[in-house]
Amino acid sequence: IRADILAKLDEMKTHQWSATPTVLVDEGGEEHDVISPQDPDDVVGTALYPTSDDVDLAITRAVNAQRRWDAVGGLARADILESAANNLEAHTLELISLCRREAGKTLIDGILEVREAVDFLRFYASEARMQFASPMPLPGPTGEENRLRLAGRGVFATISPWNFPLAIFVGPAAAALAAGNTVIAKPAEQTPLIAAHAVRVMHEAGIPNDVLQLLPGGGEVGGMITSDPRLAGVAFTGSTHTARAINRSLAERDGPIATLVAETGGQNAMIVDSSALPEQVTRDVVASSFQSAGQRCSALRILYLQEDVADTMLKMIKGAFEAQVIGDPADLATDVGPVIDAEAKQGLDDHVANMRERGFRVWQRDLAPELQKGSFFAPAIIEINSIEDLDKENFGPILHVVRFKGAELDKIIDEINSTGYGLTLGLHSRIDGTRQFVEAHAKVGNFYVNRNQIGAVVESQPFGGEGLSGTGPKAGGPHYVARFATERVTTIDTTAAGGNASLMA
Ligand code: UN1
Secondary structure (H helix, E strand, O other), X not given: OOHHHHHHHHHHHHOOEEEOOXXXXXXXXXXXXXXXXXEEEEEEEEEEOOOHHHHHHHHHHHHHHHHXXXXXXXXXXXXXXXXXXXXXXXXXXXXXXXXHHHHOOOHHHHHHHHHHHHHHHHHHHHHHHHHHOOOEEEOOOOOEEEEEEEEXXXXXXXXXXXXXXXXXXXXXXXXXXXXXXXXXXXXXXXXXXXXXXXXHHHHHOOOOXXXXXXXXXXXXXXXHHHOOOOEEEEEEEOOHHHHHHHHHHHHHOOOOOOEEEEEOOOOOEEEEOOOOOHHHHHHHHHHHHHHHHHOOOOOOOEEEEEHHHHHHHHHHHHHHHHHOOEOOOOOOOOOEOOOOOHHHHHHHHHHHHHHHHOXXXXXXXXXXXXXXXXXXXXXXXXXXXXHHHOOOOOOOOEEEEEEEOHHHHHHHHHHHHOOOOOOEEEEXXXXXXXXXXXXXXXXOOEEEEOOOOOOOXXXXXXXXXXXXXXXXXXXXXXXXXXXHEXXXXXEEEOOOOOOOHHHHO
């Protein structure tokens, strides 16, 4: 890494950032400090929350701007989204710095995050060109012309998570914009500052400021937004529990039946049989479970090891686990940074304590004394008997291990399916029949074979799950943007009876 880049990142260590609603009726509501996960003394900036009048004004502006934005057309919208991508890329360093300070992300995670946000903008721009520029002709009898065109639904709210505070803030908003909607974007309560910076950068690139509006806040602000009858839809990424609450709120209000695009939790497994290559398994397990401090919804939570290789594999995995550097994400050597906040840490500590109490075997890292101050959680590996020993998704650097017998493959798949989640599944096996069997029976959105199971790439690996894991369609895939649009079909009678004089001639 170039010295000048490191120097710039260093310079930004004390910068004070702010997040404010795009417009305010008056002075706004409460102010909230945003505290860095790794250092409670680092106040990264402040967020000003909107009042209900501010929310109302934002939605009024969004309603008024929508027709014009839709009428601009898919090609022009694509150009603007591409300018936004370019400008975001030009601001990479500030965004990486914010990823670190506000979300506790390591440098590599910060780089990947900016990359993904830029990729989403470019991909949805290209989808706008392909799907929104001209109507699609449909078949029909002679004397009739049919065509289908896509149009924006109206105002979309995007409610995004703290674990991808830039990529998943920008991605759904970009899709909604590409489809001709105006957007009210509410970032996670923990990470409003990077979102605010992204919005500034996108406005600067030409997205009109009534077309994309920021409303920082927590659940209360989210509730004000999702209960507004003027919303056409919500794109949400976060917990299954919150997705249900949003769904209820959308169902209870008057107004149009709203679209909900939800990407939620997972209970992701990896199956490793005795034909797998141990070094590769070790590398992929550690990446899948502990990169980003396990705070990805794609992360590996339950590793199934075939009995006859389990001891060898586990020994190697534990070796790599022990070697991971846990620490300040500003330090380039760090593999695992903090978890997002004290509450998240407490939840993970409680889980480990509970598993110990229930008699499961736990290996846990020790934390250096200087890490006691931030929300650092000591990564753990826990041996369990079955996925049924877990009652919830544990969103952090904890790997659970289950041993299985070769003949039990179909039972394992049933167990995994019966959690009701269906996000990612990993398999390490050199046996084609095993892969084909798992592929045919596992109800998951993303199945990864002989590699790690995180880091889905826009366009190559459209990402998203089913069941408790979300509604689909997959982010970064060919059907995503269309979900934000309404379809309109025009049928024209081109015969004489239809009054088409020119065709009569
Ligand atoms: C999430 O954690 O909400 O595949 C999504 C990945 C990322 C997406 C994770 N592209 O790990």
